[in-house]
Amino acid sequence: MVVKVYGPDFASAKRVLVCLIEKEVEFETVPIDIIKGQNKDPDFLNLQLFGVVPVIQDGDYTLFESRAIIRYYAEKYKSQGTDLLGKSIEERGAVEQWLEVEAQNYHPAIDNLVIEILLASKKGIPSDAKVIEESEKKLGKVLDIYEERLSKSKYLAGDFFSLADLSHLPFTKYLADIGKMYLIEERKHVKAWWDDISSRPSW
Secondary structure, eight states, X not given: OOEEEESOSSXXXXXXXXXXXXXXXXXXXXXXXXXXXXXGSHHHHHHOTTOOSOEEEETTEEEESHHHHHHHHHXXXXXXXXXXXXXXXXXXXXXXXXXXXXXXXXXXXXXXHIIIIIIHHHHTOOOOHHXXXXXXXXXXXXXXXXXHHHTTOSBTTBSSOOHHHHTTHHHHTHHHHTTOTHHHHTSHHHHHHHHHHTTSTTO
């Protein structure tokens, strides 16, 4: 049965799509227009009580939260497509560790920048300069840690592409859209890592 992915083809939903392509899992997308409020329609709320995308339906199984979904498919199809979890329990631990770093340290800073620069502009509302400045500083500090880590290994969890790297793709892309790509480009090892992962066919 073909997996159904509810959501747009960008942001957190794109994280799921890239994972499914890497794992060679057949899927179809069901577009949900958040701007039009389709995520608040009763039919969608039956799938996701919080009205948040993405959501997947895999036969009778429904799952939401993009990082939970990519973990699910990386495990379910571990022997198919790209191995995104590592070959040992230690490698798996490193993948989980850097996934948490992305979710708890990296993503919040980028998300704030996207909201205050990109979305505020689209909605015609003023940006909060203080939030932008603080978020940029926080992201810079996280990227300094990444630079150190990536000077020792090709990817975050080791010398193999994993969920930890994949999870960074959708929102790092927005740095170019908001004129902040220099945060990546001024760090030699981070730039090499980004050039590598963003050139994968799945992306």
